[in-house]
Amino acid sequence: MNNEPTSPALDVRDLRVSAGPLEILRGVSFELKPGERLGVVGESGSGKSITALSIMGLLDPPARVTSGSVMLGDTDLLGLSRRDLNRVRGRRLAMIYQDPGSALNPLMTIGNQIVEAIRLHEPVSVAEARLRAADLLGEVGIANPKSRLNDYPHEFSGGMRQRVMIAMALSCNPEVLICDEPTTALDVTTQARVISLIDRVCSERGVAAILITHDMGVAAGFCDSIAVMYAGQLVEKASTEVFYATPRHPYSRALLGATLDLQSEITGELPVIPGSPPSPQEFDFACSFRHRCSFARPECAAQSIELRPFMESEVRCIRAEDVEREVVAAASVQVEPVRVSASAPVSEERS
Amino acid sequence: MNSMPLLEVRDLVKEFPTRAGESKRAVDGVSFSINRGETFGLVGESGSGKSTIGRCILRLIEATSGTTVIDGVDLSTLDRREMRQFRSRMQVVFQDPYTSLNRRHSVATLIAAPLRAHGIGNAKERRARVVELLELVQLPASFASRMPRELSGGQSQRVAIARALALNPEFVVLDEAVSALDMSVRAQILNLLGSLQRELGLTYLFISHDLSVVRYICHTVAVLRNGTVVEQASRDELFEHPRHPYTQQLLAAVPVPDPAVQRSRTKRFGTDLESTGEIPEF
Numbered sequence: 306m307n308n309e310p311t312s313p314a315l316d317v318r319d320l321r322v323s324a325g326p327l328e329i330l331r332g333v334s335f336e337l338k339p340g341e342r343l344g345v346v347g348e349s350g351s352g353k354s355i356t357a358l359s360i361m362g363l364l365d366p367p368a369r370v371t372s373g374s375v376m377l378g379d380t381d382l383l384g385l386s387r388r389d390l391n392r393v394r395g396r397r398l399a400m401i402y403q404d405p406g407s408a409l410n411p412l413m414t415i416g417n418q419i420v421e422a423i424r425l426h427e428p429v430s431v432a433e434a435r436l437r438a439a440d441l442l443g444e445v446g447i448a449n450p451k452s453r454l455n456d457y458p459h460e461f462s463g464g465m466r467q468r469v470m471i472a473m474a475l476s477c478n479p480e481v482l483i484c485d486e487p488t489t490a491l492d493v494t495t496q497a498r499v500i501s502l503i504d505r506v507c508s509e510r511g512v513a514a515i516l517i518t519h520d521m522g523v524a525a526g527f528c529d530s531i532a533v534m535y536a537g538q539l540v541e542k543a544s545t546e547v548f549y550a551t552p553r554h555p556y557s558r559a560l561l562g563a564t565l566d567l568q569s570e571i572t573g574e575l576p577v578i579p580g581s582p583p584s585p586q587e588f589d590f591a592c593s594f595r596h597r598c599s600f601a602r603p604e605c606a607a608q609s610i611e612l613r614p615f616m617e618s619e620v621r622c623i624r625a626e627d628v629e630r631e632v633v634a635a636a637s638v639q640v641e642p643v644r645v646s647a648s649a650p651v652s653e654e655r656s
Numbered sequence: 657m658n659s660m661p662l663l664e665v666r667d668l669v670k671e672f673p674t675r676a677g678e679s680k681r682a683v684d685g686v687s688f689s690i691n692r693g694e695t696f697g698l699v700g701e702s703g704s705g706k707s708t709i710g711r712c713i714l715r716l717i718e719a720t721s722g723t724t725v726i727d728g729v730d731l732s733t734l735d736r737r738e739m740r741q742f743r744s745r746m747q748v749v750f751q752d753p754y755t756s757l758n759r760r761h762s763v764a765t766l767i768a769a770p771l772r773a774h775g776i777g778n779a780k781e782r783r784a785r786v787v788e789l790l791e792l793v794q795l796p797a798s799f800a801s802r803m804p805r806e807l808s809g810g811q812s813q814r815v816a817i818a819r820a821l822a823l824n825p826e827f828v829v830l831d832e833a834v835s836a837l838d839m840s841v842r843a844q845i846l847n848l849l850g851s852l853q854r855e856l857g858l859t860y861l862f863i864s865h866d867l868s869v870v871r872y873i874c875h876t877v878a879v880l881r882n883g884t885v886v887e888q889a890s891r892d893e894l895f896e897h898p899r900h901p902y903t904q905q906l907l908a909a910v911p912v913p914d915p916a917v918q919r920s921r922t923k924r925f926g927t928d929l930e931s932t933g934e935i936p937e938f
Contacts, residue, residue: 577847
């Protein structure tokens with residue numbers, strides 16, 4: 306195991322996934338330093354969950370990784386046999402899912418499920434594993450953990466089930482924790498507590514984390530850096546501070562503009578992004594956002610566009626400089642990217 | 657006329673039997689009224705009773721007690737035939753357009769279904785009305801021949817709205833109608849709902865768990881918890897001066913897209929946890 310502080314905990318390079326003839330993930334690269342938290346944000350179909358599932362080796366056929374590498378420390382996960390991958394998953398790499406209800410076995414007590422997870426990876430006795438399980442439940446904020454070990458999942462609320470999932474994910478001290486929309490199915494107060502819990506345990510244990518979310522607010526409070534996905538690609542990467550203060554890609558600007566919060570003034574129509582994201586059939590080599598982008602020019606359709614450094618961020622936009630200039634020039638009307646008047650038909654159809 | 661309430665709900669109670677042979681009050685004495693042309697928000701977490709209230713008002717399920725008066729008509733006094741007639745004046749749009757639209761019917765058939773059910777117009781007139789409704793929800797007329805699987809989430813929800821408007825209702829229940837949509841599409845649908853309300857004078861009951869959406873679209877808001885209204889106020893009053901501790905707690909839990917603010921909130925909720933434990937859920 307390489308203990309050099311600078312080497313990444315997880316290094317994903319040019320990851321590509323196809324489902325049949327369609328490429329659905331188109332060259333995703335990022336690094337996660339030990340203890341770092343990366344937020345992967347985007348709308349449904351952007352490839353966030355596909356990224357997580359391909360790292361975990363959990364893609365459902367016909368989806369499969371066609372190229373790229375995923376290095377967990379020194380281990381290339383994509384090159385592992387099923388057996389070796391099973392040893393890594395759960396022990397060094399763990400995942401929390403959106404729906405804690407379906408991830409737990411309804412016929413097994415909570416305690417037995419955690420004990421099973423621990424003993425799968427470590428040669429400890431049942432008694433010792435039960436002690437550890439109770440400690441873990443306590444750590445994730447469940448009162449009377451010893452007696453709750455004997456309960457079944459249905460006796461836990463949604464928020465508590467997600468706490469159990471977190472306890473199981475932590476049971477073998479993973480280096481990297483992938484959280485795929487971990488609070489989307491939860492109520493708002495429960496969501497706040499669960500995110501806060503993940504925040505605390507990751508800090509205490511120094512676990513690196515990927516948070517996949519569509520919620521720009523949740524990502525802001527948890528992540529060190531943000532990667533925005535659109536149409537199977539990263540379109541922007543930046544530190545969290547830089548991203549929220551100065552989103553650079555037209556899609557990121559529009560996305561933050563369309564985000565509702567409790568602070569911003571309510572003035573008439575909401576800024577919208579016209580249309581809807583392209584489906585994999587519609588992906589092409591050029592800019593995927595051009596059909597919905599108010600800054601698009603013919604050249605955006607004419608060339609393949611790479612992620613490149615711009616100011617303090619990385620963006621996949623050839624017009625980033627011009628966009629910046631136009632936005633600054635229009636600063637008197639604030640950063641409200643795309644406005645569509647009420648009378649204009651907002652067809653989501655593209656042809 | 658904006659001052660006249662279109663809908664009045666009084667002391668609504670809905671009990672569901674539990675397995676133990678007892679009954680649980682999902683809605684426990686809820687009263688409110690909604691002015692014509694306005695949007696009333698019912699906000700609460702899962703199990704708060706918000707959807708049950710919507711269903712009771714529409715008489716999709718029968719309330720245990722309480723009255724619903726729409727435009728001076730007490731719905732509980734209507735027999736089945738009268739209720740069927742009255743239903744055309746109130747409609748509902750649900751959360752998930754994928755399950756609320758029958759996969760095997762074309763958009764035209766789906767939108768015209770309420771017209772057929774109420775025996776309105778001949779085939780030709782109904783086709784014309786479908787085109788009119790598509791235009792109203794800002795979809796091209798060519799969408800009439802599409803099948804639900806060919807629609808995106810936002811397009812599906814537009815079709816569900818068009819169908820709800822087919823009979824020219826005055827009152828529409830929007831039950832988590834934008835909750836399943838992606839951010840960029842959600843803004844489009846919220847704008848559409850706003851412009852339809854202004855154009856057609858619609859009155860909305862907007863049921864949602866999402867406070868930031870409620871803040872955007874509602875004139876008046878009631879916060880529900882365990883089947884009772886804990887606070888009701890105008891939008892500005894509720895969001896600027898929440899009085900009930902539960903409302904304050906809900907507002908404090910809404911994530912803010914600002915790293916500095918949200919980081920301190922994320923940490924603070926961790927300490928709250930140690931002192932208060934988890935809010936009980938159903």
